[in-house]
Amino acid sequence: MSEPLLQAVNLECERDDRVLFRDLSFSILPGSLIRVEGPNGSGKTTLLRILAGLNDSYSGDLLWRGKSRNGYREEFLRNMLYLGHRPGIKPLLTPMENLRALMDGRRLLPDKILWQALEGTGLGGFQAVPCRNLSAGQQRRVALARLLIADEPLWILDEVFTAIDIQGVAALERLLIERVENGGAIVVTTHHDLRLPSMQRVTLGGGDGYGY
Amino acid sequence: MAFDSFGAFIVMEGHGPYVWACYFVFFLLMGAVMFWSLRQRRFVIAQQRRRTDSTPVRAESPAGASFTRIEPSQD
Amino acid sequence: MATEFTVTLRSPEVSVGTATAMKAVFVRDLKTAFRQPQDLLNPLLFFVMVVTLFPLGVSPEVSFLQQAGSGILWVAALLSVLLSLDHLYRHDFDDGTLEQLVLQPQPLFLLVLAKSLAHWVLTGLPLVLLAPVLGVMVHLEGNSVAVLCLTLLIGTPVLSLIGSIGAALTLGLRSAGVLLSLLIIPLYIPVLIFGTGTVMAASEGAPVAGQLALMGAFLMLALTLAPFASAAALRISLSNS
Amino acid sequence: MWQIFHKLGSPKWFFGIASTLMPWLLWVGVALLVAGLGWGLAFAPQDYLQGNSYRIIFIHVPSAFLAQSVYIMMAVAGLVTLVWRMKLADVFVKAVAPVGAVLTFLALFTGAVWGKPTWGTWWIWDARLTSMLILLFLYFGVIALGAAISDEKSSARAVAVLVLVGVVNIPIIKYSVEWWNTLHQPATFKLTEKPSMPAEMWVPLLLSVLGLYLIFGWLACLRMQTEILVREGRTRWVQQLVQARGD
Numbered sequence: 200m201s202e203p204l205l206q207a208v209n210l211e212c213e214r215d216d217r218v219l220f221r222d223l224s225f226s227i228l229p230g231s232l233i234r235v236e237g238p239n240g241s242g243k244t245t246l247l248r249i250l251a252g253l254n255d256s257y258s259g260d261l262l263w264r265g266k267s268r269n270g271y272r273e274e275f276l277r278n279m280l281y282l283g284h285r286p287g288i289k290p291l292l293t294p295m296e297n298l299r300a301l302m303d304g305r306r307l308l309p310d311k312i313l314w315q316a317l318e319g320t321g322l323g324g325f326q327a328v329p330c331r332n333l334s335a336g337q338q339r340r341v342a343l344a345r346l347l348i349a350d351e352p353l354w355i356l357d358e359v360f361t362a363i364d365i366q367g368v369a370a371l372e373r374l375l376i377e378r379v380e381n382g383g384a385i386v387v388t389t390h391h392d393l394r395l396p397s398m399q400r401v402t403l404g405g406g407d408g409y410g411y
Numbered sequence: 412m413a414f415d416s417f418g419a420f421i422v423m424e425g426h427g428p429y430v431w432a433c434y435f436v437f438f439l440l441m442g443a444v445m446f447w448s449l450r451q452r453r454f455v456i457a458q459q460r461r462r463t464d465s466t467p468v469r470a471e472s473p474a475g476a477s478f479t480r481i482e483p484s485q486d
Numbered sequence: 487m488a489t490e491f492t493v494t495l496r497s498p499e500v501s502v503g504t505a506t507a508m509k510a511v512f513v514r515d516l517k518t519a520f521r522q523p524q525d526l527l528n529p530l531l532f533f534v535m536v537v538t539l540f541p542l543g544v545s546p547e548v549s550f551l552q553q554a555g556s557g558i559l560w561v562a563a564l565l566s567v568l569l570s571l572d573h574l575y576r577h578d579f580d581d582g583t584l585e586q587l588v589l590q591p592q593p594l595f596l597l598v599l600a601k602s603l604a605h606w607v608l609t610g611l612p613l614v615l616l617a618p619v620l621g622v623m624v625h626l627e628g629n630s631v632a633v634l635c636l637t638l639l640i641g642t643p644v645l646s647l648i649g650s651i652g653a654a655l656t657l658g659l660r661s662a663g664v665l666l667s668l669l670i671i672p673l674y675i676p677v678l679i680f681g682t683g684t685v686m687a688a689s690e691g692a693p694v695a696g697q698l699a700l701m702g703a704f705l706m707l708a709l710t711l712a713p714f715a716s717a718a719a720l721r722i723s724l725s726n727s
Numbered sequence: 728m729w730q731i732f733h734k735l736g737s738p739k740w741f742f743g744i745a746s747t748l749m750p751w752l753l754w755v756g757v758a759l760l761v762a763g764l765g766w767g768l769a770f771a772p773q774d775y776l777q778g779n780s781y782r783i784i785f786i787h788v789p790s791a792f793l794a795q796s797v798y799i800m801m802a803v804a805g806l807v808t809l810v811w812r813m814k815l816a817d818v819f820v821k822a823v824a825p826v827g828a829v830l831t832f833l834a835l836f837t838g839a840v841w842g843k844p845t846w847g848t849w850w851i852w853d854a855r856l857t858s859m860l861i862l863l864f865l866y867f868g869v870i871a872l873g874a875a876i877s878d879e880k881s882s883a884r885a886v887a888v889l890v891l892v893g894v895v896n897i898p899i900i901k902y903s904v905e906w907w908n909t910l911h912q913p914a915t916f917k918l919t920e921k922p923s924m925p926a927e928m929w930v931p932l933l934l935s936v937l938g939l940y941l942i943f944g945w946l947a948c949l950r951m952q953t954e955i956l957v958r959e960g961r962t963r964w965v966q967q968l969v970q971a972r973g974d
Contacts, residue, residue: 201490201491201492201493202493204493214878215877215878216961228491229491229492229493230491251589252589253585253588253589253724253725254724254725255721255725256725256726256878256880256881273498273591274495274591276589276590276591277495277496277498277501277591278495278496279589281585281586281589283582283585284582285580285581285582285585286581286582287581287582287583287585287586288581288582288583289514289518289577289581289583290581291518291521291522292514292517292518292521296514296517299510300510300513300514300583301586303502303506303507303510304502304507304510304511304586304587304590304591304592304597305501305502305590305591306500306501306502307502307506329521350496350500351496352493352494352495352496382491382492382493413769413770413771413772413773414769420768420769423778423779423780423782424778424779425844426778426779426780426782426844427779429780429783429840429841429843429844430768430779430780430782430783432840433783433786433787433836433837433840433841434764434768434786436833436836436837437786437790437833437837440829440832440833441829441833441942444825444826444829444946445942445945445946445949448946448949448950448953449949451950451953452949452950452952452953452956455953455956455957456956456969456972459956459960459965459966459969460969460970460972462960463966463969463970648892651888651892655872655885655888655889656872656875659875659876660875661875665871665872665875668864668867668868668871669868669871669872669889671864672861672864672865672868672893672896672900673892673893673896675861675900675903675904676896676899676900676902676903679903679904679906679907680903680906683906683907683910686910687910704899711895715888715891715892718809718884718888719885719888722881722884722885722888723881723885725880725881726876726878726881
């Protein structure tokens with residue numbers, strides 16, 4: 200067995216007097232994909248935000264490579280990539296500027312690479328158009344371009360397939376599979392029916408809903 | 412006693428209205444806060460008791476969505 | 487799962503240094519702002535209009551304006567900074583950039599500091615540059631105008647830094663704008679007092695170096711403490727969303 | 728040590744302790760306050776400068792004193808909320824903020840009324856009154872922010888940050904208001920600055936300060952109990968407790 204990157208131990212999260220999940224434990228291993236499933240409102244996004252370190256109203260432990268994550272925050276953040284519902288794209292900037300701004304905090308890459316990454320997500324020719332003139336799907340593709348150049352071992356992706364067309368979804372699936380085969384660890388939520396080999400599932404909303 | 416008579420105590424050489432107004436407002440507001448806080452606790456206890464008496468009906472599983480259209484009848 | 491994977495972690499050397507990351511945040515904020523120059527003009531116009539209200543609403547007499555001028559300019563500057571604060575994190579919050587900022591591996595308070603400085607360059611600095619013109623319009627004399635600009639130069643960054651705490655605390659709340667003013671105005675009072683007091687002392691010919699030094703101390707205090715509070719407030723607000 | 732600390736943070740434990748303490752706090756507090764105020768009103772000698780109007784001091788000073796120390800207590804509780812995530816600390820802040828605001832208002836009101844016979848006007852921009860007014864604004868901010876955030880934990884932590892920022896500012900505000908005051912009205916007559924107060928004056932003052940402190944303690948316990956009942960409504964011990972109460 201490989202050493203787990205991130206481990207959730209007895210996670211519990213309560214929101215507005217409602218228990219979203221409790222006693223949730225799982226390990227995120229390198230070379231594996233975890234799909235978080237559950238109906239609307241079951242706390243998928245909340246769980247992902249907790250894993251990413253955006254939401255800290257939970258009890259239980261999160262271990263980064265066996266040690267408490269909160270003590271190794273910087274190392275954790277350096278090795279984790281999170282894409283949320285909101286793609287982190289500024290409508291006033293061009294895809295190129297957006298990608299540059301997002302990457303500048305993590306990894307300095309030459310313009311040529313960023314340009315290629317945007318081409319790789321089907322945005323060839325749009326690199327210099329302000330993002331507000333792009334469609335919702337195209338804006339998401341700008342954010343997804345990061346996946347083509349990211350070297351973080353752990354990816355946490357919330358609803359990656361939203362607003363992406365059929366060909367795009369197929370290509371993105373291939374990207375994820377390839378990443379996992381090369382040892383990356385990925386956590387996703389999606390309503391899209393994902394068919395990947397070695398996929399683990401974490402199911403939320405299993406009956407124990409209201410905590411009264 | 413710093414005053415010669417009860418009357419002098421009330422008047423306080425013309426400063427009576429100011430002094431008594433301050434004491435009145437002080438006791439009024441403090442009393443109101445104390446009374447209000449007591450009443451609030453009583454109210455919360457009553458509310459909690461009602462809640463425990465009638466245990467909420469819990470849905471075993473979330474209701475499935477069918478997205479069936481509803482046609483309002485006109486008769 | 488038989489395959490064994492060894493993870494190659496990203497070492498600190500591969501990652502981007504804090505200074506570079508701060509510069510990237512700063513540059514992005516300036517770039518975004520200059521794509522919509524109208525938004526930059528609005529606080530300035532507000533500043534000019536509020537100052538105009540006083541001669542019209544109170545009195546255009548030279549003696550009154552001379553006495554009240556520094557106070558009017560300071561209050562107007564304070565209000566226009568307050569007005570612009572709501573945008574400091576709101577757009578970033580709505581489009582998800584803020585999440586990415588919080589998840590950057592650099593210390594958040596330094597990134598927040600870069601954002602506050604960008605905010606100052608975009609709102610406070612133009613106010614300082616505009617102040618001499620308005621100072622003349624309210625009949626402040628030569629030396630007072632210079633001191634006024636100096637106090638604004640030292641004081642407006644404090645306004646941006648403290649305001650950033652309020653903006654971060656009220657992020658994502660309904661009626662955040664009014665609440666923000668409610669939280670922040672009491673904290674602005676010392677800067678206002680010393681800002682106007684220094685100009686008044688200067689107009690009376692008293693030495694002002696001590697007061698300017700004290701304002702400088704406020705700035706240092708705000709620079710060192712406010713980013714921590716803002717960073718904590720941002721984490722809390724994001725945790726809630 | 729850690730265990731004691733942990734126990735102190737348990738709402739259930741606090742609820743019990745508060746219940747036993749409360750009658751003492753209330754009755755001793757009321758007795759002290761009545762004794763102090765009665766003494767101050769009827770028996771303390773007249774002030775040679777201000778005449779009888781100075782008798783407002785026996786409520787003005789306790790209110791002002793408590794208003795400030797309540798804010799500082801809130802800041803300490805805020806620090807505990809942020810560092811140890813102790814629930815009870817936030818319960819304290821939420822329960823006590825309105826009481827602090829009322830006390831600040833009382834200090835302002837009595838100060839203003841006191842000003843009329845002393846200065847001949849209801850309001851004067853005196854350094855002490857002005858800082859009290861700003862303190863009232865700070866209280867309003869805390870209450871407004873607490874009410875605006877619906878999520879309990881986020882609200883607790885946001886309010887804690889605000890209170891701490893406020894407490895760092897209080898000395899700065901006080902200092903700058905005093906400086907501003909000397910700039911605008913040099914050498915005014917200060918309400919409560921006495922070179923030396925005779926014992927017949929400061930003993931009743933001390934009694935009323937102590938009395939108000941105890942009554943505040945009672946109010947804090949009571950309001951914290953209410954807040955705990957609301958928050959812990961789903962736990963078994965609260966449900967049992969609620970059933971056991973006869974009223």
